[in-house]
Amino acid sequence: MDTENDKKYNSNNNKDQIMCAKASGCRRESVLVVTPECFIWQDGLPVKVHLIEKGGKERDAHILVKYQENLKSVLENKEMGKPLFESYTKKIDNHAFRREYAKDRYQELLGNREDEMDYRGYDKRVLKELTMDLGHNRLDVIVYNYLS
Numbered sequence: 001m002d003t004e005n006d007k008k009y010n011s012n013n014n015k016d017q018i019m020c021a022k023a024s025g026c027r028r029e030s031v032l033v034v035t036p037e038c039f040i041w042q043d044g045l046p047v048k049v050h051l052i053e054k055g056g057k058e059r060d061a062h063i064l065v066k067y068q069e070n071l072k073s074v075l076e077n078k079e080m081g082k083p084l085f086e087s088y089t090k091k092i093d094n095h096a097f098r099r100e101y102a103k104d105r106y107q108e109l110l111g112n113r114e115d116e117m118d119y120r121g122y123d124k125r126v127l128k129e130l131t132m133d134l135g136h137n138r139l140d141v142i143v144y145n146y147l148s
Contacts, residue, residue: 009091016074017088018097023067024049025101025134028094032085036078039063039071046071051135059135064104098134102146105130122147 011018017031026034030051040048040060045068048060063071078084088094109126116123120143127139136142 009089014087014089014092017085018092019067019070019074020084021094021097022100023063023071024051024061025098025105026051026061027053027098027135028088028090028092029053031088031094033083035083036075036080039075044072045069046075053135057135059132061133061135062105064101064108066104099146102130102134102142105133106147119143 020026020034021028021031024030026049030053034049034051038050039046040050046063047068048062050058050060052058074084106122106126109129110123115121116125118124119127119139122143124139127142131137131139131142134142134146
C-alpha cells in the first residue's frame, strides 16, 4: 500500500506528523501528545524519543538516522511544553508506518553484517532491540506483525 499517496487524505496536510511516525515508529496516539522535551539529543540531532503509550508503558524509541535532520528542523520551530501537532487524521494507516519503521530499523541495526537467522529467519539479537523500540516484549509479535 502506498501510504504517501493514499486518496483518503492529503499527505501534505500531515507531512510532519507522518515523518514523525516513520522516524520513531510511534503509535497514533503518541503523534498528538509528544512534546519537544520528549526527544533525546546527541551531537545536535534527535536520536531517541521518550514515549508513554499503551497501558502507560514507557519506552525510548530510536529515531531512524535517515529522518534525524528532518525531525530536527520540525523540532526547532516547536514550543516547549506543547504537543508537536494539533491534528492527525484518523484516515492515515499509522500502523503501516510502524511496519515501515520496523523494517528500516531492523536493517539499520543489522548494518553490514549478515543475519544470524537464529529466530524464525531473523537475527535474534537485532529483534530484541527492535522489540524494545516498538514497545513490545515478544519477538514473535515483531516477526509476524511487522517484518513478515
